[in-house]
Amino acid sequence: MKIGTYFGLVARRVWAKKGILIGSLLGATLVIALLVIVPLYESSVQAVDLRFTMKGAVADEVDMVAFSSMNDYSRALGTSNRDIVNEAHEQWLIPWYPTIDERSQTREYAVIPVGDWFEQAEAWREQIAALAAAGEVPPEEWPTPPYPRPPREATQVRFFTTPDLDTRLVVVDGEFPSPMLGVPVPEDGPLPLAIGERVSELIGLGVGDTFFIRPFSGLPGVFEYVEIAGIVAPADPDAAIWGVDDPGMMLYLDQSTFDVWTGTLPVAGSGPGEQGGDPWARNVRGLDAPTVTQRWRMPLDIETVVLEDLDEIESRINQFKAQIAKQAGGSIPTNTFLPLLLDEFSTRSVVVGGPILAMLALVVGGAIYFLVYTSALTVEREGSDLSLLKSRGASTWQTVGIHLGQSLFVAVAAAAMAPFVARFLVGLTGRIPPLSDLTGGEPLDVTQVDSVGGWLVAGGVITFLAMGVAILPFARRGVLELRALAARPGTKSVWQRYNLDLFAIALSLVILLQLSQRGFVNTTGDEVTLDPLAIVFPVLLLFSGALILLRVFPLLLKAVGSLMTRSRSMALALPGWHLSRNPIPYGRLALLVWLTTGLGAFALTYAATVEQSFVDRAAYEAGTDVRVVAEEAGYLDTPDGSIGSPVLRTDGAPRQSGRRAEVLGVRPTSFSEVVTWRSDFGADTPDEIFTLLRPDGRPPDVGIELPPGATELRVDAVVVPISLAEEAELGPSDNDYRLYAKVIDAKGRLWTMESDSDITSDAWTPLTIDLTSGKNDFDSPPEPPLSVHSMWIERSAIGGLAVDGNSVLMTDIIVVANGASTPIDLSEMTAINDLVVRTGRPADLAAEARYAAVPEGTEEPTAEDIRTSPLYRTGEVSQWTVPTRTRSTNTVPQLRRIPDDLYVLLDHEAAAIASLNVGDRSSYSVGSYLMNGTLVGFVDLVPTMTDGRKQGAMVVDLDAVNAWINGAATWSRTGSVSRAQAPQEFWMKTDTVAATVRRITAQLGAEPDALYTIPRVAASFTSRPVQVGLVAILFVGAAVAIVLALAGVTGYVLLAVARRAKEMGVLRSLGFGRRGVATTFALEQLVVVGLGAVIGILGGIGLVVVMLPFLQLGETAEDIVPPILIEIPVLGLAVFSAIVGVMLILSVVWATRRVSTGKMSEVLREVDR
Secondary structure, three states, X not given: OOHHHHHHHHHHHHHHOHHHHHHHHHHHHHHHHXXXXXXXXXXXXXXXXXXXXXXXXXXXXXXXXXXXXXXXXXXXXXXXXXXXHHHHHHHHHOOOOXXXXXXXXXXXXXXXXXXXXXXXXXXXXXXXXXXXXXXXXXHHXXXXXXXXXXXXXXXXXXXEEOOOHHHHEEEEEEOOOOOOOOOOOOOOOOEEEEEEHHHHHHHOOOOOOXXXXXXXXXXXXXXXXXXXXXXXXXXXXXXXXXXXXXXXXXXXXOXXXXXXXXXXXXXXXXXXXXXXXXXXXXOEEOOOOOOEEEEEEEOOOHHHOOHHHHHHXXXXXXXXXXXXXXXXXXXXXXXXXXXXXXXXXXXXXXXXXXXXHHHHHHHHHHHHXXXXXXXXXXXXXXXXXXXXXXXXXXXXXXXXXXXXXXXXXXXXXXXXXXXXXXXXXXXXXXXXXXXXXXXXXXXXXXXXXXXXXXXXXXXXXXXXXXXXXXXXXXXXXOHHHHHHHHXXXXXXXXXXXXXXXXXXXXXXXXXXXXXXXXXXXXXXXXXXXXXXXXXXXXXXXXXXXXXXXXXXXXXXXXXXXXXXXOXXXXXXXXXXXXXXXXXXXXXXXXXXXXXXXXXXXXXXXXXXXXXXXXHHHHHHHHOOOEEEEOOOHHHOOOOOOEEXXXXXXXXXXXXXXXOOEEEXXXXXXXXHHHOOOOHHHOOOOHHHHHHHHOOOOOOOOOOEXXXXXXXXXXXXXXXXXXXXXXXHHXXXXXXXXXXXXXXXXXXXXXXXXXXXXOEOOOOOEEEEEEOOOOOOOOOOXXXXXXXXXXXXXXXXXXXXXXXXXXXXXXXXXXXXXXXXXXXXXHHHOXXXXXXXXXXXXXXXXXXXXXXXXXXXXXXXXXXXXXXXXXXXXOOEEEEEEOOEEOOOOOXXXXXXXXXXXXXXXXXXXXXXXXXXXXXXXXXXXEOOEEEEEEEEEEOOXXXXXXXXXXXXXXXXXXHHHHHHHHOOOOOOOOOOOXXXXXXXXXXXXXXXXXXXXXXXXXXHOOOOOEEEEHHXXXXXXXXXXXXXXXXXXXXXXXXXXXXXXXXXXXXXXXXXXXXXXHHHHHHHHOOOOHHHHHHHHHHHHHHHHHHHHHHHHHHHHHHHHHHHHHXXXXXXXXXXXXXXOOOXXXXXXXXXXXXXXXXXXXXXXXXXXXXXXXXXXXXXXXXXX
């Protein structure tokens, strides 16, 4: 066949079959466009994520900084450093760091007022001159010059300069001194400079005034006399060049003057006996090689950081650093965190981009099968034409050649249109939620990718092969075979005929085994990479599952068909007979429906799983609906309509291990009500695990509980005095004491309360401790009920010892509550730290001690004298004897309620480190305190305990640990009491998050240190473009699945109608009505489609289950906490199934319309043809 004839025949066939080929062209265009979308969509989403990352970056992190700290700065050294940095910057960084700011700053100088230093210098010079004239004292013994010395509270300043200093400052008063480069240096007189406004205020000097400056470290003769030429202010106080320094506290010289005066400048005629020159006879003046830090800052232009340049940026930064290190010999360190930020971005792109590619692969895989499927349908539909060509003498190769030419035309035309379609579809995703939330509903910016050409060629080749190969099963068949095949398809699919399905299944199992061993993402090297198998695995797994069912499906159809044949209705029995008689041909339709609905179910299930994971991670990080972190936040009042619980966060370890665990102190009951929880955290409910911290269900016993309404404690007390004889010999003793109590209120606050009077040795004194206030600075008064945790006495005298070995006698301590007085039983408290408490002591001990001995010559006291003494008392009292202690010791002699042992929850990691099992008793450190405790259970995960620097987690009872670490007595007589380690977090469960946040912030009176809410934390996950892009493409995948299923089913039914026209004509001739025949045929197809859709949806869900273990890596390539759990979107799948079902039913009904609307004559003519 001649070439011209061949192309003409191909062209005529294309024109004749234009209706069919338009459908093929649209399908091919979609397949190639989907292939092109893979790099386009990935790069476009990454580009958006990169912009998001760069805009959120802190300038201090991404700007390039170089600096050189020199102890002996000189003009030559500064110029050399400048040239090195500028050259490297210009060679390597200009495209991304277009500008460079340089500054030089000295160490601190002290400001010295002029005072009489010149007069002292003149007097010294006269003294030296006299000594020189006398010649009696050798020069080495002459007095040293009276160099200016800074005052005790000298103002500290620094010199500051930049090459463009004039643009950085605004002159407030006076003028900026002229540059001194090339100008002769004066041998005397002050150095003119500019000073900051703050300096002028502090030293009280203005324009024209003079002072001395001297470095804080260095030789005493290194100082300079300066004059204020101008007072300046920064043109932009927020400019990065100032760093963290206050521009108002600087002394300013232009760069040239700075370089001149940092050297040593000779002064003539400055000898001790010479006239003129320096008043202190120095041979040089100037700043004499000061300590200077030269710093360069290169701001990053974030708009220039684009996806295509990331590798080059990192390479250029490395080249920049290497060049400076080589030329400067390591004396100019350089630093920027941009490479680290880009590495984090790359890691996130790989970890989150992997599922995007896998989803796109699923979509592309489904589209390719759709193309193969529709190509086969097209060839089958052309079976009569092929028979006609064969009957007219066309050879096999001619038949194949004509079809391949037709396929080539479609592939080339589709490849030409695909890039435009791909770019349109990628842009369209920007309008699809949730990506539209980031783009504002505008189309997604499509990033140009160099690799699109390869994907385009691959798509064209795949399209050509998919359409061309479809002819092969028909090419060698004769006319009769083709007509027979058209009448009755084969009984065995090509997959089963050559056992390709078993091969695909085996391949899937091998890949699954490989991925289970090494994971989807490789994190073992320096770079995080995606395993290529991870991209194709979901496609292969879904397809292999479909092939497995393809072997089972005929049996299922036979069973369904058999049930249908038992019906008395021919509308059911006839399609049932078809299904049970030859179920094999329906497998191709079922496979398409399986793949497309499975793709949609996978997309929806995975999207729901990812979104639920975002919510779970947000809830885990927030811990509850509202979590406030602030100093003493645990003492806040719970807003109305909320449930609150204070939480203490610190670190600690079981068995005093050096491996510190993260520790939470909680109140089990309220914490269980507010904490977010999942059953895989270690218990089905939080109450089930946290109630173990209080096995008896009661709060820990932390003190002697006072009755409701308690307002004060009362007691009479006296210091056991020294005898009259000792007092006469030693003098009166200063041994007055104060009584203190530590009281715990309902909020867990430890109040230090002080008696209103001193305990003296002069008489019994009634003492009162007010329970409605304390020495602490809490915002609200003590909240009942109250418990006394510890009591102690302390000397009233502020100086000297805290306790001095004396004894104090006390009556019973009485608590006054609601007008009633009740004694407190102190037997439950223990005397510790060498305090000795003895009860049942006679109350007259004080009087007996006082009169035990009298001075010589003094009359012995009578019994009446003793009874009438203010020290005398009858009855029994308690005697407290204290040791000698200074206030520098932490062990306060006290009467204390010793806290019970802790009950502790550990995660398995912390328990394994300490080799502890449930029931084991051990020592535990919490913060810097050591206490005993018992392990009562394991908890796998606790919300907010995410500190990767700690090893393991530990949960304890807040009230119990509070008593341990805060309940001990502390010296409290002098100054403010020591601050307790307060719970710094307050967790709240609420239905009105915004209102609760407002109320709790109002209580604080200022912004908290940190505020967490689940929606706020969730926004940090869902606002990431690469994560949003994943969810968006999943919804796109579901939509594509619907389109492919609809198109494929419609094409199949149309072919089936054409193929079985004779059968339908026979049924009509036998008396079947038009609607009856159509209903019978439609029902047959709907049974196949329905079964395929149900199995496909189950398969899609199963695919998510299989892949879930491989998707547990977060954005930083670390395990996601808490782990992702599958979330089956029942409502979403129901809607998806309904949409697919309705559309497929309409498709089948529309495709069979000819059967229901055609007249008998038309049907019979179709049969004859």
